[in-house]
Amino acid sequence: MQSWQTILKNSITTLDDVPEHLVSGKEIGTITQMYPMRINPYYLSLIKEKHDPIWLQAVPQQAELEDTVCMADPLDEENLSPVANLIHKYPDRVLFLVTNQCAMYCRFCTRKRKVGTTAMVIKDTTIQAGIDYIRTTPQVRDVLISGGDPLLLNDERLEWILSQLHAIPSVDIIRIGSRVPCTLPMRVTPALCTMLKKYHPLYINTHFNHPREITPEAAKACTMLADAGIPLGCQTVLMKGVNDDVTTMAKLLTKLLTIRVKPYYLFQGDLSRGTNHLRTSIQCGQNIMRGLIGHISGMAIPTFAVDGPHGKGKVPLTPNYIQSLDSQLVFTNYQGETCFYDNSA
Numbered sequence: 001m002q003s004w005q006t007i008l009k010n011s012i013t014t015l016d017d018v019p020e021h022l023v024s025g026k027e028i029g030t031i032t033q034m035y036p037m038r039i040n041p042y043y044l045s046l047i048k049e050k051h052d053p054i055w056l057q058a059v060p061q062q063a064e065l066e067d068t069v070c071m072a073d074p075l076d077e078e079n080l081s082p083v084a085n086l087i088h089k090y091p092d093r094v095l096f097l098v099t100n101q102c103a104m105y106c107r108f109c110t111r112k113r114k115v116g117t118t119a120m121v122i123k124d125t126t127i128q129a130g131i132d133y134i135r136t137t138p139q140v141r142d143v144l145i146s147g148g149d150p151l152l153l154n155d156e157r158l159e160w161i162l163s164q165l166h167a168i169p170s171v172d173i174i175r176i177g178s179r180v181p182c183t184l185p186m187r188v189t190p191a192l193c194t195m196l197k198k199y200h201p202l203y204i205n206t207h208f209n210h211p212r213e214i215t216p217e218a219a220k221a222c223t224m225l226a227d228a229g230i231p232l233g234c235q236t237v238l239m240k241g242v243n244d245d246v247t248t249m250a251k252l253l254t255k256l257l258t259i260r261v262k263p264y265y266l267f268q269g270d271l272s273r274g275t276n277h278l279r280t281s282i283q284c285g286q287n288i289m290r291g292l293i294g295h296i297s298g299m300a301i302p303t304f305a306v307d308g309p310h311g312k313g314k315v316p317l318t319p320n321y322i323q324s325l326d327s328q329l330v331f332t333n334y335q336g337e338t339c340f341y342d343n344s345a
């Protein structure tokens, strides 16, 4: 079996490398100079035809360069960083970016402005500065390690970061955000799991967007992580042509439970420049949620949320079930019936 490093090395990185039957034709090569492309052989093998839900996530489209709606840094991350690559937006938790590399460069990436490019500079000194900030800021109880994809670091480098964070008394939990279980599941090795389980309580939020991504390989990676005692969540992004219908979304969410991944968030697309062609309306997401809540296992239901532009934070966009609320609650149930609840207590 090939190592994950070898698989990654065999990624295609330019439009010229895209197999002919998957070329859509209108793209110009300069897209990948602006927004890098990397499709590793595993993820490439999941694509059946051009414009399918896997293709849309991985293959650059001309529309990326024609986006006049969205912003480079919609979440204002650069201004919310007390030290480079560390975003302190909420009182008790930080987002800590530890690499600019990913196993596949998603076309919808929130940090499209810099992921995989030289604009995202992460060195030992920036990582050390982030750890020092967390150590001297005791209100930070929860550290989210992200990037890029932290699981693209080798085991030693990741352990160097985890062990230092774990040793900080004010840090209660560590979370890793990683798409690797979906995009390069071979990266989840027994050695990685043995290392990770030394740093509990450790959570991993992974990221699947389509049921076809849930392969035997992905299931194996998630099983290994779960067997290492790591609770697994999923942060899905709602996208046009990928998962913007109830049937696909229900299949994805219920399938995730079978590989021991609990759906956590369903995100409305961020207003990141170069991603506008994949965005859906808020109503689209709310209609999907209406088609899910009550109809499939509550365990499979994520919170549908938008991350407020300019760093305003995540807010749930659950569809409204309340018709009126005073001494009586009047509400609509999942079957569309009007229901009443005495609220005079």
Ligand SMILES: *Cc1c(COP(=O)(O)O)cnc(C)c1O
Pocket: 087, 088, 089, 090, 093, 094, 095, 144, 314
């Ligand atoms: C999303 C995010 C978090 C984590 O938010 P949760 O709702 O706790 O998952 C923390 N910091 C930043 C900057 C974020 O964008």
Ligand code: SF4
Pocket: 101, 102, 103, 104, 105, 106, 108, 109, 110, 111, 115, 147, 148, 149, 179
């Ligand atoms: S894995 Fe995450 S950080 Fe990397 S390109 Fe995809 S969405 Fe962006």
